[in-house]
Amino acid sequence: MTTLRTMDDSDAPAALERRWWSRVPLHAVLVIVSLIWLVPTIALLVSSFRPASDVNTSGWWNAFQLPFGFTIDNYADVLSSNNVGQSFLNSLFISIPATVIPIMVAAFAAYAFAWMEFPGRNALFILVVALLVVPLQSALIPVLQLTTTVGLTGTFPAVWLAHTGFGLPFAIFLLRNFFGALPKEMFESAYLDGASPTTAFFRLVLPLSVPAIASLVIFQFMWVWNDLLVALILVGGFPKVAPLTVTIANMAGTLGQSWHLLTAAAFVSMVLPLIVFFSLQRYFVRGILGGSIKG
């Protein structure tokens, strides 16, 4: 648009200067916001690498004075005791199936919703949309009774199945919108060539939907990895299968002031989500957008 401003060339430098000054508050606000958002995480990270005696006697901001006294003892400590190492594995064993199952199952349903005709299609999809916001709390007591009845309480499958149920509405919703936007002609020519709907699903729909599926994978993985409530209720009393969130919540209750251990344990739980986030940020954001704005 600068080309439109040729009439008053003499004013241009003055305007530019005014702009530069007027932008100082803008930069100041953004720098302050960035600091506020970053400081809590930095405090945690720095403290997790300081010796216990330092953490409990001087602020983390003192850690940058010479001589540096950083250590990885806290990590060695929490990983070998306090069940943190085992819980890390448990979190993985919970999160992987609890991500794969709902997405596959949702993809089947989304495929039917997007490309098959059947009576009640609209009504059933509205049910899915309604279930999107049902709070976990209103389903958990009967789910716990159910898993207890069939002997699954305290096992991984209980958490897999529950997370599948709870994650499905969002997954179906997101995938159905994405599948529905695929070109119709593609299916017609595939069927003309004699492909079955199953072939079309595996050879066309899934490969073309990799971006949507990727964002969903990340979203569901993060949600399950970070979940506390479902795990607490279904496997909370079973340290051998409890995920990191449950273990750390317990530590926060019992080791309240052992900051060197708590910060290290918390950071262990954050490593994987942060790696996923930084390497796949684009997909994560797309998943959020796809779920909220028209897909």
Added chain:
Amino acid sequence: MDFGIAILAVIVVVGVPSITVLYALATERVLQLVPVRRRAGLRPWLWLLPGFAFLIVFLVYPTVYTIVLSLMDRRSKSFVGFDNFLELFGQDKFWQAIGNSALWLVFFTGITLAFGLLIAVLTDRVRYETAVKALVFIPMAVSFVAAGVIWNFMYAFNPEIGTVNAATVALGGEPQPWLFEWPRNTFMLIIVGIWMWVGFAMVILSAGLKGISAELLEAARIDGATEIQVFRRIILPLLAPTIAVVGTTIVIVALKTFDIVYVMTGGQFDTQVIGTLFYQERFTNRDAGTAAAVAVLLLLTIIPVMIVNIRRQQAQEATR
């Protein structure tokens, strides 16, 4: 033990995905067994079956059953009508939880939206936009549990440990026990929620903002509109639908709040919210009836949002 882990890893990484794929392949085999003219009618139901089985077993049936349980006694043995609800309404701790949830609803939702919008609008004007947005978004990737640890550490009383009290002392104040006095402690917990969720609001609002035509904004500026006028008269009205979408999502998060309170105060010092009251009733007091009643009340408060979502979906369907 290691052997067990190896078997588990195989089940987890290979077994589970294979089962789902096998199911899809099996559908066509099943369809071979029925007459050709029936196949097209039957096929969608086979594809829907696993999904709806899960939805019914883990969401529909439990929600309905929770409503039934809310009308039964603490051991779910006999029908007690609305006694659980009446009992709740007569208890201070219930109104405490409702009051705190209302604070969450108003302040968490309002401030998260306002901050998300502010950061989205401000970062839109600078070249280091991506960096600021990534920083603000990081807490979204962290669990509420980790966030609880992070902020308990921030709020620690000793100004030699807690960053917030260190700052307070540096500014000439007295160190404060931030999490012990109501209502201050609830606001301190709400800050943690805001810290986590502003990134979510920002990302969506920012995407909405990019959808507003730059020419339109520039035209208004050339016509002499101030930045504030541009924001109020153009950006805000055009973003309204997006703000509504983000707002409804955050309202749900506010109503369902559980983890932050559970980890940081355990609901003590009058910080209880509906989500933690539910847990306390079920697992500390072992009262399934009252816990279910709390869950039903939570569900009732969420129904308006559900209706809004369904309307929105139908409107989108009409334009498809």
